[in-house]
Amino acid sequence: MEEPGMQDVWLIRRPNSTAAYLDADNNPLNGFPAAGTRSTACNGQTNPQGYWTTLQSIGHWKYTQMIKVIDSTPPVVTPTAPAPFCTNATTCQGTATITFSVADGCAASPPSLMLAVDVNSTGQFTGSMTLGGAYPNYTATGTFPIGNHRLRIRANDFCGNVVTSFVDFSVVDCMATSLICTNVMSVNLMAQQPNVDADGDGDIDVAAVAINAELFVNQTGQDCTGHCVLRSIVLMN
Numbered sequence: 001m002e003e004p005g006m007q008d009v010w011l012i013r014r015p016n017s018t019a020a021y022l023d024a025d026n027n028p029l030n031g032f033p034a035a036g037t038r039s040t041a042c043n044g045q046t047n048p049q050g051y052w053t054t055l056q057s058i059g060h061w062k063y064t065q066m067i068k069v070i071d072s073t074p075p076v077v078t079p080t081a082p083a084p085f086c087t088n089a090t091t092c093q094g095t096a097t098i099t100f101s102v103a104d105g106c107a108a109s110p111p112s113l114m115l116a117v118d119v120n121s122t123g124q125f126t127g128s129m130t131l132g133g134a135y136p137n138y139t140a141t142g143t144f145p146i147g148n149h150r151l152r153i154r155a156n157d158f159c160g161n162v163v164t165s166f167v168d169f170s171v172v173d174c175m176a177t178s179l180i181c182t183n184v185m186s187v188n189l190m191a192q193q194p195n196v197d198a199d200g201d202g203d204i205d206v207a208a209v210a211i212n213a214e215l216f217v218n219q220t221g222q223d224c225t226g227h228c229v230l231r232s233i234v235l236m237n
Contacts, residue, residue: 009052023051075104075111075155077165086174087146092224094171098129098151103151108158110135117142118150123169125152144171145223173224187211 012028013020021028028051035049047053079100087094088212104111117127129142129151151167189207192198199207 002089011055012051015222018056020055021051021054022053071106071157071159072161073105074161074163075102075106075157077102077153077155077163079151079153079165079167082169083168084170084172085144087171087224089175089224091143092173093143093145094131095143096149096169096171097166098169100138100140100153100165100167102134102138102155103136106157106161111155111157113138114154114156115140116152116154117144118152120147121145121150125150145172146173175224177180185216204233 007024010023010026011020012023014025024033031050032051033047033050034048038047038052042048046054051112061089077100080098082098085094092237102111102113113131115131116125117129118125119127125143127142127149132139132141140153148168148170151169153165153167153182154162155165156162187209189209191207192205196206196208198205199202
């Protein structure tokens, strides 16, 4: 739909004429535009058939035109893909810091930013992060439990253009459990059948015995993902 000021306007003066025309094209006698096309908001009058209006002056004209410059291009958000963030050994939560930049062609002011987090990627953006930095480089920082999460960055520029960008990140348990083990243990090896490789290392074992690893452990530690898992070991000769 056209708005005022969007149509071309022709100023036409014919030789030996005592009037000039403001027209929608270069021919005021062709019946275009149709009569009554122009709004009466300007001077209370509409146009006759063939032209917008006549001008009595043929030597000097003054015309005022409004020019609007419109930015319809949304901002561009460019995040840096983060590596997994480690948990704190005490709280079993990790502090995530995500960096991103914003570019925008609407020079009136930097875009406004809104951050939201989908904790554990459930589809609900109920978490938040703290925004840091200044245009065009920013950081988003927050503390989250072990799991996969998603940050939503929404940038709204001064010209009314909006863009949304998503950043997936994860918090993992980087701490290993601690063990207190038995220093000395004595076991008897059992003779093996001929040509038996008991531990699968490619060498034939004369004698061997399988021992549960728990027999070596006096105490197990616990990390953020629970107790460690102990497996059997094989002693051989």
